[in-house]
Amino acid sequence: MIEYRRLTEKELDRFIDMRIHQLREEGAKEQLNLVPALRDYYSRHMADGTFVSWLAFDEEKIIGTSGMSFVEKPPYFQCPSGKIGLLSSMFTDLDYRRKGIARELLSRVISDAREYGCGTVQITASDMGVKLYTDYGFVHNGNFMQYAL
Template sequence: MMNALLFRKLRNEDIAEFVEMRKLQLLEEGALPTTDLTEPLRDYFRHALEKDRFVSWIALDDGKIVATSGMSFSRRPPYYSNPTGFVGTLSCMHTCHTGERGSPANCSMPSSRRPSSAIVEK
């Protein structure tokens, strides 16, 4: 029997694994790891979640994060097409690829484990 994917909002206890997924995403996008971003990313996500300046939905397979999303909220000086100045920026959009090896977040999902259904947790 196959497990269902679980979709839910990111929680503080997910941040360490989420940070590893973010670092993996940056590497896949071609970034050069010139410094260790672990602590700065943890700090950013902890504070941004606490202040409601970042929201993320994650997908979990057997308790492991296999897909991430994120939106950061900020405010700029108002302008004609945006009189409130509020802006949302999409980021942290990453999905583990089947057969991916050696990722920091242990992203591999063998084809025999591909979920056949999904559950959304509110």
């Protein structure tokens, strides 16, 4: 039976390992050891409530992850609160895919974003995740651009 629990410091190292596995699976090129930066980020933002995560467990094995970072920018017409949820770390172990686990994790972090007061949730979706997000009600925003510093 699949159990869902919030991420705590106790699972953080396993969560980070899965995040790095996810990045590799999505084709990221490793240029440095990302573990210290991830540990610092998650620890700080879990402590101040601006990062939440739900995990899916099969007994004590983590089989799915989710994450939501909360940011704020000046209010705009589509998001009058200015509070935005940035969805990340959506990952399901290969052996557990297509069983509704990602959808359940997504539902839980979306609920957290709603509770935080977010007016919108955004994600840069992998090819694999587009169907999940579209089925859930996400729409493409063709204006997204990025500038690397």
